[in-house]
Amino acid sequence: MSSDQNNFYKAFEDQHRGSRETIKARLAVYLPFVIKIQESHTNATALDLGCGRGEWLELLKDNQFTAAGVDLDDGMLSACRSRGLNVQTGDAIAHLKSLPTDSLSIVSGFHIAEHLSLDDLQTLIKEALRVLKPAGLLILEAPNTENLVVGTSSFYLDPTHQRPLPSALLSFLVGYLGFARSKVLGVQESVPLREEHGPTSLFAVLSGVSPDFAVIAQKAGDASTIASFDTVFAKEYGLTLELLANRYQERFDAIERKTQLLEARMNRIWKLLEPFKWAQSLFKK
Numbered sequence: 001m002s003s004d005q006n007n008f009y010k011a012f013e014d015q016h017r018g019s020r021e022t023i024k025a026r027l028a029v030y031l032p033f034v035i036k037i038q039e040s041h042t043n044a045t046a047l048d049l050g051c052g053r054g055e056w057l058e059l060l061k062d063n064q065f066t067a068a069g070v071d072l073d074d075g076m077l078s079a080c081r082s083r084g085l086n087v088q089t090g091d092a093i094a095h096l097k098s099l100p101t102d103s104l105s106i107v108s109g110f111h112i113a114e115h116l117s118l119d120d121l122q123t124l125i126k127e128a129l130r131v132l133k134p135a136g137l138l139i140l141e142a143p144n145t146e147n148l149v150v151g152t153s154s155f156y157l158d159p160t161h162q163r164p165l166p167s168a169l170l171s172f173l174v175g176y177l178g179f180a181r182s183k184v185l186g187v188q189e190s191v192p193l194r195e196e197h198g199p200t201s202l203f204a205v206l207s208g209v210s211p212d213f214a215v216i217a218q219k220a221g222d223a224s225t226i227a228s229f230d231t232v233f234a235k236e237y238g239l240t241l242e243l244l245a246n247r248y249q250e251r252f253d254a255i256e257r258k259t260q261l262l263e264a265r266m267n268r269i270w271k272l273l274e275p276f277k278w279a280q281s282l283f284k285k
Contacts (some may be wrong), residue, residue: 002200018216023055026108032232033137033216034065037105040135043093046106047099048130049092049124049152056110061085067106070095079266093120096127111212114155114165125177125217126244128129135229138179139214140170144186145224146241147209154211167213174217180226186210186238193239210238 005153019021030171037044044065048056051069054078060067069087071077088095092112113121128138145151145164148171155164172197174182193200200208218229 001155009058015071017053019057020053020055023053024059027056029185029187029237030060030216031063031138031230032213033139034060034063034106036229036232037137038065040228041105041133044105045103046108047104049096049109050112050115051080051087051179052076052081052110054085054087055225056089056108058083058229068185084096093127096124096131100129100130105133105135105136106139107140110139110141111143113142114161115169117162119220121171122177125174125179129219130177131220133221134219135225136219138174138217138219140174140217141187141212142167144213145279146213147211147258147268148206148241149207150211167215168213173205174215178219179217180220181233183233183237184216185216186212186240187214189239191243193194199249200244203246205241205244205248208239208244209241212245213238253276 018026034046034188041185046060046065046067048060048069051057051071052073054069057067057080061166067086069080070090070092071080071083071087072089072091077087077089092109096107109124116124125138132138142165143150143155143161145155145166151164155161171184173183187210190208192205193204193208216233218226220222220224220231
């Protein structure tokens with residue numbers, strides 16, 4: 001890859017992805033899963049595929065989790081190395097194939113799945129399943145095209161995206177290829193919109209759905225270890241189009257009911273004033 005290509009993608013990420021601290025704050029949603037891994041696995045290690053600028057690696061390091069990253073972009077890797085992160089140059093799938101079976105606790109890939117062909121994506125999932133320890137986790141995050149602004153506009157801003165990847169398809173793939181269970185998370189939505197009574201305009205319905213989603217898939221393991229993850233897998237994450245549309249409709253219906261009530265009261269008032277209409281004619285004269 002030429003230096004111009006390296007500089008292009010790093011500059012693109014710097015402008016459109018957000019600051020390091022912003023990205024680390026967004027990635028914190030996955031920490032409850034990481035904590036469960038730390039509790040259940042001794043000598044737990046993680047591998048981040050397409051590690052980019054290393055925000056996830058840095059967050060894991062901040063939480064005393066041993067992690068390494070692999071990427072093909074020298075500009076991204078240079079940014080990682082400047083922060084003392086353990087990274088190496090390499091292709092994600094080729095690197096997975098080089099690793100021993102049952103050797104990792106977490107395999108992650110943030111915004112790489114939408115860059116892959118279906119065949120390569122399936123290979124990545126199969127290899128991740130192989131290298132994960134029992135009860136280990138695969139975390140794959142991608143743009144959520146259920147968000148209408150993402151699906152019709154911002155997804156296509158990145159010229160290296162292959163095609164939109166629905167969360168239902170990715171969730172199906174991990175189960176079909178052998179993972180014991182999976183959870184779809186909506187992530188990165190606006191904090192005010194998370195509130196049950198948060199703002200819900202028409203624009204919020206169109207653009208407020210979680211702009212990214214993740215599928216977290218768990219490899220089979222012993223029953224007690226798997227059960228220890230039940231609380232984090234049971235929780236609901238993010239905002240769906242159906243949820244925001246229903247919230248908008250409920251508030252629209254509430255306004256309509258108030259309007260109808262006000263009209264009914266005004267009609268009753270006019271009926272009460274009906275006997276006094278003769279007085280109006282006197283004043284007009």
